[in-house]
Amino acid sequence: MPPVAGIEAVAVQLRTDVAIGGQVQVRVTDTGSEPFTVTSVAIDSPGFAPLPDRAVTAAFTPGRTVDLPTPFGGAVCDTAAEPAAARLTVVRPDGRTEVLRVPLAAADLTRIHTDACAARAVLAVAGVTVTGLALEGEAVTGTLETTRGGGDGRAVTLTRLEGNVLYDVEADLPVTLAEGESSAEVGLTFTTARCDPHALAETKQPYLFVLGVQVDGEDEVTVDLPLDQAQRDTLFTLTESAC
Template identity: 30%
Template sequence: MVVVLTGCGSPGRPAEPSSRPPYGVSVSLAQWRSDEPAHAIEVAVRNTTDTPVHFTDVQLISPSFKTLPPESKDSTIGRTERTDLRIPFGEANCSPRGLPEVRPATVAARVRVGSEPPRRVVFPVPHPDPLLARLLRDECSAFLVKQAADIAFGPDWKRDGDLMRGTLVLTRRGAGRVAVGSVDGTTHYIVTPARRARPLVVLEAGAARAEAPIALSPGRCDPHAFAEAKKAFLFPVRASVDGGEERVVIVQPPAERQKELIDYALEVCGLKK
């Protein structure tokens, strides 16, 4: 009698394909200026072999950020020191108790190597990744301030000569005294507060709303600037809660206000047709 010993798997079932990255292919993470408003990053692929690798989807996975569905791609990458694949990434997982430490991350992708069948692979990301650490810190810093108050531009803006005058508004959300130390300009606009002292405005613990008058003016007037206005409307506001560390909240006007501000700047700069 012949006894055949088999494993626990189902007879005839092919082995699961390896999730190890293809030989000679690695990834790192980067972010261009144009990625910031879109909440996106670049998966920078390096292929040191002559075998092309086709990517059909890419996904960032980390406990520090909400996991989004894989981003579809149709990219064949041959030998290269760096080829970028742009993907969105999820919101940071923040805590009201303070700033968290960045957690390890991987990049999952469905790839086809040469003539092989497609398979799912997982690329390691060296830990701690400096880009993810910065993104987590920035988003969670803003989160901590926003637990106490919303910070936004007011709805009413008026042209005054070469200036556009409006307000920065703080609206109560939770407990705490919120103080705004400064409102910084952007690549395209200079911010001039009406009040020169610090803090610019304070939402006292018992108040529901506070506002500070500010004025905007064009920071540059070359035509190329308005064609490349990637970060023109990402205004850094430095604020603290209950006298704690100042943290940066990015305040962005709504799309219709952005259009008005572009038209205003083009007119002031003498570029409006």
């Protein structure tokens, strides 16, 4: 992909992007000698489903860098994320409008793509669900279950489960769905980790819990513990009652 004179772009995933989910910053720099304005941005990558351009208004002068929050589509796992481009609508000082494909340095996008496709692959062997969450005194309890998803009969092990700033979580792991078994389950217990105002106000991902999954001795892959809105509300009730 040929460079575009006077414009460079890098995909960067910030902590706020992780918290929001489904977006990165397209960091655009005016490397030329003239100003311009960007009025829309999109990610053009073979490894992600295309999304409509996002309207923005960002004025650039020579040397200026601006981060443009830009969503990305679902991972397309039969192709790589790179080469990628930032599709920018650029308005020049004389009023001319151009739609440009600017080569995008996309190491963060490649990492996101790799992680998403690895998680999708292990969950295709055995899915993960959380059921029966209920507030019991000073804890929320429930069940973590893994269920075989298709014809792949390999053993699947849930290796570990991590809490976060607001919640500790306990489960009797590792637990293995043995070859040929259809499901395996283990109890879950969530308790409050912190109640201080700073933690409550600043935590960006209060319901993110990282679960390790390993298929038949392969490298561990991490997936997000799946919690629907009702289950998140139950955890919030725990916070309300404890804090």
